[in-house]
Amino acid sequence: MVKRIWIGIRHRPVAFISLIVLIVLYLSMILAELATPYNADTVFRDHSYHPPNLTLYSSELGFRPQVQERVLVDQLNWRYARVRGEYHPVRLFVRGPTYRMWGLFETNIHLFGTNVPYGEDGRTWVDGGRNYPVFLLGADHMGRDLFTRVIHGSRISLTIGFVGIAISLTLAIILGGLAGYYGGMLDWLLMRFAEFVILIPGLYLILFLRSVLSHDLDPGQSFILITVILSFVGWPGSARLIRGMAHSIKREDFITAAELDSIPPLVIVFRQIVPQMASILIVSVALGIPSFILGETVLSYLGLGVVDPAVSWGSLLNREISTLNNLTRFPWFLWPGVFLIVTTLAFNFIGDLLRDIADPYYRERRLERR
Secondary structure (H helix, E strand, O other), X not given: OHHHHHHHHHOOHHHHHHHHHHHHHHHHHHOHHHHOOOOOOOEOOOOOOOXXXXXXXXXXXXXXXXXXXXXXXXXXXXXXXXXXXXXXXXXXXXXXXXXXXXXXXEXXXXXXXXXXXXXXXXXXXXXXXXXXXXXXXXXXXOXXXXXXXXXXXXXXXXXXXXXXXXXXXXXXXXXXXXXXXHOHHHHHHHHHHHHHHHHOOHHHHHHHHHHHOOOOOOHHHHHHHHXXXXXXXXXXXXXXXXXXXXHHHOOOHHHHHHHHOOOOHHHHHXXXXXXXXXXXXXXXXXXXXXXXXXXXXXXXXXXXXXXXXXXXXXXXXXXHOOOHHHHHHOHHXXXXXXXXXXXXXXXXXXXXHXXXXXXXXXXXXXXXXX
């Protein structure tokens, strides 16, 4: 299976690029403090709504990553003008605000930056410093680096996809597997309940469940609640698929042999039936993760998801794109949406590849073409 996946990725450039994109995104998420020049709450005073300032060439420094200073010329509309001749090189592995890497050890090394000096709190830039901050994707309304916040926000948006699909698929395997294995009244009850959940539009059900539950939650509780809600809405479709496959597999001889050995039904489902549908489950995971990421983004954008001080892609869109005027004046606020779209497309391209590999008719057609 792994060999077929690798061969398929090699013959599909789009899937290969998607895999690289996802690897880079998840590595950045894991190493967020190191990969970003500042902490998520680092504030640069007098740099609110600062546009992106990274450039690759200047007559002073030549070809190399560098930032150009800008001065605020219109505070009413937050317009900045470039300062001619004022460039600062962007260096690798520079010292910046202190952080605890994975909560284990304390350091102040960041992947790139301009060695900007900070105050005693380690979060506020000291005015009059010799270097200028690098805003790779611009700054928000408080002068916080948007690239840093997008990468830190990916921890919630990307993690909730894997955690949600894990819970949802576990429910689907247990309920769908038992329904297909036992049949009869248990099968009828579980499938009718699954159909009831499916009949209600998913977005409306998610919004209803989130709105009726408590709003006084900290970020950790909000994350758990959102994950549980999305998992509850997402399990019925996979459960119906697993139920059908379990219903056909249970007639095989190795299932009968397991029953004669008095193996519990739930163990038979996980040890005997689930491995027979591994390819289908892999495809379900790849295609299901984007729906969980989008669900969290929608809830956070509507103000029903992640709350301060936590940050996610949906909460970034909610805080910055409050009006159409903000969007037209500060188009870099759309970057969290760009990251969301790229991630969703990458998972879908890989999911399509896995679905084709798992389809025996696709393999036969490919052999015929060869």
